[in-house]
Amino acid sequence: MFVYIATPLTLLLFFLAKKLYSISPHPLLNPVLISIFSLISVLLVFAVPYQDYQQGTKVITALLEPAIVALAVPLYLQLKVIKARLKYILLSCLVSVLVAFFCAFYVMPLFGADLITAASFAGQSVTTPIAMEISKNLQGIVSLTAAMVIFAGIIGASIGLPFLKLCKVKNAQAIGVAIGCASHALGTAKVLEENEESGAFSSIALIICAILSALIMPMLYQWLIQ
Known part of the structure; x- marks a missing residue:
């Protein structure tokens, strides 16, 4: 029923x-x-x-x-501006992926996390399907990864913008990239409500972070465990 x-x-x-x-x-x-x-x-x-x-x-x-695909609409509308800032977006996303890997495999063990738990957290800032595949490749716990992805998105959507304002970050493009790198689609949907330009930059950041995470994290993991 x-x-x-x-x-x-x-x-x-x-x-x-x-x-x-x-x-x-x-x-x-x-x-x-x-x-x-x-x-x-x-x-x-x-x-x-x-x-x-x-x-x-x-x-x-x-x-x-289709809801995720719809996020490409503001991206298309801001395409000219995004092209002009693309190298900075790429650099920011690369740093984001490396920081996520470092925190998962070097910081979390300091608090008692084993390798499997750390692997489950490594991809938490990218969209759920890709994060789950990353977790599977890193031999993590897929269900734990899915839960942490949702948690990261909720945190970003709830306190991401107030936190950036507290840190005196006022540039709409920088706000969008920060939210997109850290809180994937949930954060992007929230920032899109506030500012279309921020939403566009958040959309491209979440896409690039997902691609870089899928490409880089398995290679870094293999290097780590050798």
């Missing part, structure tokens, strides 16, 4: 969360974050198997891919 109400319930909770956020735009009231916790609560309270929920929301899942 829950299979038939999963999609309407998900949409209802999300739109209610957006309404709450419009009334009180606090970072902790991010609609995605509130929706996730609300759905988890419903599944736990009514003892609904996750498989039933997953089956009932296949329509929403299928729409994720």
Whole structure:
């Protein structure tokens, strides 16, 4: 029975969360974050198997891919400006990927993480399908990677912009690249609401980071374990 109400319930909770956020735009009231916790609560309270929920929301899942592709629209509109800044974007994305690798395999072990856990965290700042493939290639825990990707996106969408403002970052292009490198599609969707130019730069940054991560991280990992 829950299979038939999963999609309407998900949409209802999300739109209610957006309404709450419009009334009180606090970072902790991010609609995605509130929706996730609300759905988890419903599944736990009514003892609904996750498989039933997953089956009932296949329509929403299928729409994720065209939703990501739609992020290319602001990118196309800002194409001339992006071309002029492309080398700086590429450099920023490369640094982002290297920092992610360094934090996963050199910083996390200082806090007791083993190699498998570190590998699961390495690709958390790129979009979910690519992050999961990276985790698989690095022999990480794919489910843990997926959870951390969502967590990174929510954090970026919730506090990314306030944090950058606190750091006195005012340039729309720099804000977009920072969010795109750190918080993939969720962060990009949020920054796009604020500024179209930032959204375009965030879109290209998330794409480049995904490509560089898929190419570089497996090679760095092989070099690390030799």
